Amino acid sequence: MPELPEVETTRRGIIDALEGQTVQRVIIRQHRLRWPIPNDLPQQLEQQCIRSIGRRSKYLLFHTDTGTLLLHLGMSGRLRLIEPSLPADKHDHVDLVFTNIALRFTDPRRFGSLLWTDTQPEKHVRLKDLGPEPLETTFNGDTLFDAAQHRKSPIKTVIMNANVVVGVGNIYASEALFRAGIAPTRSANRISRQRYQRLADAIKSTLHQAIRMGGTTLNDFYQTDGKPGYFQQQLNVYDRAQEPCTQCSQPIRKITQAQRSTFYCPHCQH
DNA sequence: ACAGTAACCTGTTTGC
DNA sequence: TGCAAACAGGTTACTG
Numbered sequence: 001m002p003e004l005p006e007v008e009t010t011r012r013g014i015i016d017a018l019e020g021q022t023v024q025r026v027i028i029r030q031h032r033l034r035w036p037i038p039n040d041l042p043q044q045l046e047q048q049c050i051r052s053i054g055r056r057s058k059y060l061l062f063h064t065d066t067g068t069l070l071l072h073l074g075m076s077g078r079l080r081l082i083e084p085s086l087p088a089d090k091h092d093h094v095d096l097v098f099t100n101i102a103l104r105f106t107d108p109r110r111f112g113s114l115l116w117t118d119t120q121p122e123k124h125v126r127l128k129d130l131g132p133e134p135l136e137t138t139f140n141g142d143t144l145f146d147a148a149q150h151r152k153s154p155i156k157t158v159i160m161n162a163n164v165v166v167g168v169g170n171i172y173a174s175e176a177l178f179r180a181g182i183a184p185t186r187s188a189n190r191i192s193r194q195r196y197q198r199l200a201d202a203i204k205s206t207l208h209q210a211i212r213m214g215g216t217t218l219n220d221f222y223q224t225d226g227k228p229g230y231f232q233q234q235l236n237v238y239d240r241a242q243e244p245c246t247q248c249s250q251p252i253r254k255i256t257q258a259q260r261s262t263f264y265c266p267h268c269q270h
Numbered sequence: 271a272c273a274g275t276a277a278c279c280t281g282t283t284t285g286c
Numbered sequence: 287t288g289c290a291a292a293c294a295g296g297t298t299a300c301t302g
Contacts, residue, residue, distance in 0.1 A: 006295075110278080160296095
Protein backbone atom coordinates (compact mmCIF):
# COMPACT_ATOMS: atom_id res chain seq x y z
CA MET A 1 0.00 0.00 0.00
CA PRO A 2 2.27 2.78 1.08
CA GLU A 3 4.77 3.66 -1.61
CA LEU A 4 7.81 5.87 -1.09
CA PRO A 5 5.91 9.17 -0.64
CA GLU A 6 3.65 7.64 2.00
CA VAL A 7 6.63 6.18 3.88
CA GLU A 8 8.50 9.49 3.68
CA THR A 9 5.38 11.35 4.84
CA THR A 10 5.18 8.98 7.80
CA ARG A 11 8.86 9.54 8.62
CA ARG A 12 8.46 13.31 8.58
CA GLY A 13 5.37 12.99 10.75
CA ILE A 14 7.12 11.20 13.61
CA ILE A 15 10.67 12.51 13.47
CA ASP A 16 10.28 15.62 15.65
CA ALA A 17 8.39 13.78 18.36
CA LEU A 18 10.71 10.78 18.59
CA GLU A 19 14.29 11.71 17.75
CA GLY A 20 16.26 11.92 21.00
CA GLN A 21 13.56 10.06 22.94
CA THR A 22 14.28 6.86 24.84
CA VAL A 23 12.18 3.74 24.37
CA GLN A 24 10.63 2.88 27.74
CA ARG A 25 8.73 -0.22 26.69
CA VAL A 26 7.99 -2.33 23.60
CA ILE A 27 4.54 -3.93 23.53
CA ILE A 28 4.04 -6.71 20.98
CA ARG A 29 0.48 -8.03 20.69
CA GLN A 30 0.98 -9.93 17.42
CA HIS A 31 4.45 -11.05 16.35
CA ARG A 32 3.35 -12.89 13.21
CA LEU A 33 3.84 -10.30 10.46
CA ARG A 34 5.47 -10.73 7.00
CA TRP A 35 8.37 -12.07 9.04
CA PRO A 36 8.03 -12.85 12.73
CA ILE A 37 9.08 -10.00 15.00
CA PRO A 38 12.32 -11.14 16.71
CA ASN A 39 11.65 -12.39 20.23
CA ASP A 40 14.43 -10.24 21.64
CA LEU A 41 13.24 -6.98 20.05
CA PRO A 42 11.99 -5.54 23.39
CA GLN A 43 15.27 -6.47 25.05
CA GLN A 44 17.26 -4.83 22.23
CA LEU A 45 15.19 -1.66 22.02
CA GLU A 46 14.11 -0.84 25.58
CA GLN A 47 16.18 1.93 27.21
CA GLN A 48 17.73 2.81 23.85
CA CYS A 49 17.67 6.38 22.58
CA ILE A 50 16.35 6.91 19.03
CA ARG A 51 19.24 8.91 17.62
CA SER A 52 17.72 9.43 14.18
CA ILE A 53 15.01 8.12 11.87
CA GLY A 54 16.01 7.47 8.27
CA ARG A 55 14.54 5.73 5.26
CA ARG A 56 15.89 3.26 2.72
CA SER A 57 13.46 2.24 0.01
CA LYS A 58 10.15 1.72 1.85
CA TYR A 59 11.85 0.80 5.13
CA LEU A 60 11.99 3.23 8.04
CA LEU A 61 15.28 2.98 9.96
CA PHE A 62 15.24 3.80 13.68
CA HIS A 63 18.90 4.20 14.60
CA THR A 64 20.08 3.59 18.19
CA ASP A 65 23.55 3.28 19.74
CA THR A 66 23.40 -0.54 19.66
CA GLY A 67 21.52 -1.28 16.44
CA THR A 68 18.74 -0.32 14.06
CA LEU A 69 15.04 -1.15 13.89
CA LEU A 70 13.91 -1.77 10.29
CA LEU A 71 10.17 -1.13 9.95
CA HIS A 72 8.16 -1.79 6.77
CA LEU A 73 4.50 -0.85 6.40
CA GLY A 74 3.70 -3.53 3.81
CA MET A 75 0.35 -3.03 2.05
CA SER A 76 -1.84 -1.82 4.90
CA GLY A 77 0.56 -0.75 7.65
CA ARG A 78 0.25 2.56 9.44
CA LEU A 79 2.10 4.42 12.20
CA ARG A 80 0.46 6.88 14.56
CA LEU A 81 1.58 8.93 17.52
CA ILE A 82 -0.79 8.31 20.42
CA GLU A 83 -1.25 8.73 24.14
CA PRO A 84 0.33 5.63 25.71
CA SER A 85 -2.93 4.82 27.54
CA LEU A 86 -5.05 4.64 24.36
CA PRO A 87 -6.68 1.17 24.27
CA ALA A 88 -5.47 -1.10 21.47
CA ASP A 89 -7.81 -1.98 18.64
CA LYS A 90 -7.94 -5.25 16.71
CA HIS A 91 -4.98 -4.72 14.36
CA ASP A 92 -2.77 -2.63 16.64
CA HIS A 93 0.15 -5.06 16.70
CA VAL A 94 3.03 -3.10 18.24
CA ASP A 95 3.54 -0.04 20.48
CA LEU A 96 6.88 1.64 21.08
CA VAL A 97 6.22 3.46 24.33
CA PHE A 98 8.21 6.62 25.10
CA THR A 99 7.72 9.18 27.86
CA ASN A 100 4.23 10.72 27.48
CA ILE A 101 3.87 9.40 23.91
CA ALA A 102 3.78 6.12 22.01
CA LEU A 103 4.25 5.04 18.40
CA ARG A 104 1.55 2.57 17.40
CA PHE A 105 1.92 0.17 14.44
CA THR A 106 -1.38 -0.97 12.93
CA ASP A 107 -1.55 -3.42 10.01
CA PRO A 108 -4.71 -5.38 9.11
CA ARG A 109 -3.12 -7.45 6.34
CA ARG A 110 0.10 -8.09 8.28
CA PHE A 111 2.42 -7.70 5.28
CA GLY A 112 4.49 -5.23 7.29
CA SER A 113 7.57 -6.12 9.32
CA LEU A 114 9.76 -5.07 12.24
CA LEU A 115 13.32 -6.36 12.13
CA TRP A 116 16.44 -5.66 14.19
CA THR A 117 20.04 -5.47 13.08
CA ASP A 118 23.10 -4.76 15.21
CA THR A 119 25.40 -4.31 12.22
CA GLN A 120 25.32 -1.91 9.26
CA PRO A 121 21.68 -1.70 8.10
CA GLU A 122 22.66 -1.48 4.44
CA LYS A 123 24.24 -4.94 4.77
CA HIS A 124 21.01 -6.45 6.06
CA VAL A 125 19.58 -9.19 3.86
CA ARG A 126 16.44 -7.11 3.18
CA LEU A 127 18.43 -4.05 2.07
CA LYS A 128 21.67 -5.29 0.57
CA ASP A 129 20.39 -5.97 -2.97
CA LEU A 130 18.18 -2.90 -3.36
CA GLY A 131 18.63 -0.58 -6.30
CA PRO A 132 19.24 3.20 -6.13
CA GLU A 133 16.98 5.69 -4.36
CA PRO A 134 14.83 7.41 -7.01
CA LEU A 135 15.33 10.91 -5.55
CA GLU A 136 19.12 10.71 -5.45
CA THR A 137 21.56 11.39 -8.28
CA THR A 138 22.59 7.72 -8.28
CA PHE A 139 19.33 7.22 -10.17
CA ASN A 140 18.93 8.97 -13.52
CA GLY A 141 18.09 8.37 -17.16
CA ASP A 142 21.43 6.70 -17.84
CA THR A 143 21.20 4.20 -14.95
CA LEU A 144 17.66 3.35 -16.03
CA PHE A 145 18.73 2.97 -19.67
CA ASP A 146 21.61 0.68 -18.66
CA ALA A 147 19.37 -1.51 -16.51
CA ALA A 148 16.86 -1.80 -19.34
CA GLN A 149 19.15 -3.00 -22.10
CA HIS A 150 18.97 -6.68 -21.19
CA ARG A 151 15.33 -6.70 -20.15
CA LYS A 152 12.45 -7.30 -22.49
CA SER A 153 9.78 -7.08 -19.77
CA PRO A 154 7.16 -4.34 -19.98
CA ILE A 155 8.61 -1.04 -18.75
CA LYS A 156 6.06 -0.82 -15.95
CA THR A 157 7.25 -4.01 -14.29
CA VAL A 158 10.86 -2.87 -14.72
CA ILE A 159 10.40 0.44 -12.84
CA MET A 160 8.54 -1.46 -10.10
CA ASN A 161 11.49 -3.85 -9.73
CA ALA A 162 13.36 -2.87 -6.54
CA ASN A 163 16.64 -4.09 -8.02
CA VAL A 164 16.34 -1.38 -10.70
CA VAL A 165 15.01 1.48 -8.57
CA VAL A 166 13.29 1.41 -5.18
CA GLY A 167 10.13 3.06 -3.96
CA VAL A 168 8.07 3.07 -7.17
CA GLY A 169 4.87 1.16 -6.45
CA ASN A 170 1.74 0.51 -8.45
CA ILE A 171 0.23 3.99 -8.28
CA TYR A 172 3.33 6.04 -9.06
CA ALA A 173 4.50 3.65 -11.79
CA SER A 174 1.36 4.37 -13.80
CA GLU A 175 1.53 8.09 -13.04
CA ALA A 176 5.20 8.47 -14.00
CA LEU A 177 4.70 6.59 -17.28
CA PHE A 178 1.83 8.92 -18.14
CA ARG A 179 3.98 11.98 -17.45
CA ALA A 180 6.74 10.53 -19.61
CA GLY A 181 4.34 9.63 -22.45
CA ILE A 182 5.47 5.99 -22.47
CA ALA A 183 3.06 3.06 -22.83
CA PRO A 184 3.31 0.72 -19.80
CA THR A 185 3.34 -2.31 -22.09
CA ARG A 186 6.43 -1.26 -24.09
CA SER A 187 9.41 -3.58 -23.77
CA ALA A 188 12.13 -1.99 -21.65
CA ASN A 189 14.83 -2.65 -24.23
CA ARG A 190 12.88 -0.79 -26.92
CA ILE A 191 13.00 2.67 -25.34
CA SER A 192 15.60 5.27 -26.29
CA ARG A 193 18.11 6.83 -23.90
CA GLN A 194 16.40 10.19 -24.40
CA ARG A 195 13.02 8.79 -23.40
CA TYR A 196 14.60 7.18 -20.32
CA GLN A 197 15.87 10.61 -19.35
CA ARG A 198 12.31 11.83 -19.49
CA LEU A 199 11.05 8.82 -17.52
CA ALA A 200 13.63 9.23 -14.76
CA ASP A 201 12.66 12.91 -14.49
CA ALA A 202 8.97 11.95 -14.40
CA ILE A 203 9.58 9.45 -11.57
CA LYS A 204 11.44 12.10 -9.58
CA SER A 205 8.88 14.86 -10.13
CA THR A 206 5.94 12.57 -9.37
CA LEU A 207 7.46 11.34 -6.11
CA HIS A 208 8.58 14.85 -5.06
CA GLN A 209 5.13 16.27 -5.67
CA ALA A 210 3.43 13.39 -3.84
CA ILE A 211 5.69 13.89 -0.80
CA ARG A 212 4.93 17.61 -0.85
CA MET A 213 1.22 16.78 -0.76
CA GLY A 214 1.44 14.25 2.06
CA GLY A 215 1.06 11.12 -0.07
CA THR A 216 -1.97 9.54 -1.70
CA THR A 217 -5.06 8.51 0.28
CA LEU A 218 -7.24 6.08 -1.67
CA ASN A 219 -8.61 3.95 1.14
CA ASP A 220 -6.60 3.61 4.28
CA PHE A 221 -3.43 5.72 4.20
CA TYR A 222 -3.34 8.55 6.71
CA GLN A 223 -0.54 10.79 7.89
CA THR A 224 0.60 10.25 11.46
CA ASP A 225 -1.57 13.13 12.62
CA GLY A 226 -4.64 11.44 11.13
CA LYS A 227 -5.00 13.71 8.12
CA PRO A 228 -5.26 12.14 4.66
CA GLY A 229 -2.73 12.75 1.90
CA TYR A 230 -3.79 14.97 -0.97
CA PHE A 231 -1.92 13.66 -4.00
CA GLN A 232 -4.95 11.63 -5.14
CA GLN A 233 -6.31 14.94 -6.44
CA GLN A 234 -3.33 15.06 -8.83
CA LEU A 235 -3.68 11.53 -10.24
CA ASN A 236 -3.84 11.59 -14.04
CA VAL A 237 -4.53 7.92 -14.70
CA TYR A 238 -4.53 5.75 -11.57
CA ASP A 239 -8.01 4.50 -10.63
CA ARG A 240 -9.53 6.56 -13.48
CA ALA A 241 -10.62 3.78 -15.88
CA GLN A 242 -13.06 5.10 -18.50
CA GLU A 243 -12.66 8.67 -17.29
CA PRO A 244 -11.37 11.29 -19.75
CA CYS A 245 -7.62 11.83 -20.05
CA THR A 246 -6.55 15.12 -18.51
CA GLN A 247 -4.58 15.92 -21.70
CA CYS A 248 -6.67 14.62 -24.61
CA SER A 249 -10.07 13.66 -23.11
CA GLN A 250 -9.89 10.13 -24.52
CA PRO A 251 -10.98 7.44 -21.99
CA ILE A 252 -8.30 6.06 -19.65
CA ARG A 253 -7.74 2.32 -20.11
CA LYS A 254 -7.24 -0.28 -17.37
CA ILE A 255 -5.24 -3.45 -18.00
CA THR A 256 -3.55 -6.11 -15.84
CA GLN A 257 0.22 -6.58 -15.83
CA ALA A 258 1.92 -9.07 -13.49
CA GLN A 259 -1.29 -9.40 -11.49
CA ARG A 260 -1.45 -5.65 -10.86
CA SER A 261 -3.78 -3.01 -12.29
CA THR A 262 -2.24 -0.61 -14.80
CA PHE A 263 -3.90 2.59 -15.98
CA TYR A 264 -2.82 4.59 -19.02
CA CYS A 265 -3.95 6.78 -21.92
CA PRO A 266 -3.65 4.89 -25.23
CA HIS A 267 -3.67 8.20 -27.09
CA CYS A 268 -0.94 10.01 -25.11
CA GLN A 269 1.35 7.07 -24.27
CA HIS A 270 3.38 5.12 -26.82
C1' DA B 271 19.84 -14.31 -15.24
C1' DC B 272 15.34 -13.54 -16.18
C1' DA B 273 10.10 -13.99 -16.43
C1' DG B 274 6.07 -15.56 -14.53
C1' DT B 275 3.36 -17.31 -10.73
C1' DA B 276 1.99 -18.34 -6.07
C1' DA B 277 2.19 -17.06 -1.53
C1' DC B 278 1.89 -14.35 2.79
C1' DC B 279 -3.00 -11.89 5.25
C1' DT B 280 -7.59 -9.35 5.98
C1' DG B 281 -11.06 -6.02 4.69
C1' DT B 282 -14.01 -4.07 1.21
C1' DT B 283 -16.39 -4.08 -3.04
C1' DT B 284 -18.77 -6.45 -6.70
C1' DG B 285 -21.82 -9.74 -8.70
C1' DC B 286 -25.15 -13.42 -8.64
C1' DT C 287 -30.19 -9.83 2.21
C1' DG C 288 -26.65 -13.41 1.80
C1' DC C 289 -22.81 -15.42 0.13
C1' DA C 290 -18.80 -16.09 -2.78
C1' DA C 291 -15.53 -14.16 -5.73
C1' DA C 292 -12.58 -10.53 -6.97
C1' DC C 293 -9.64 -7.08 -5.68
C1' DA C 294 -6.39 -3.95 -2.92
C1' DG C 295 -0.94 0.68 -2.33
C1' DG C 296 4.35 -4.84 -1.34
C1' DT C 297 7.72 -8.22 -1.54
C1' DT C 298 9.80 -12.79 -1.71
C1' DA C 299 10.30 -17.75 -2.96
C1' DC C 300 9.82 -20.83 -6.26
C1' DT C 301 9.47 -22.78 -11.05
C1' DG C 302 10.69 -23.12 -15.76
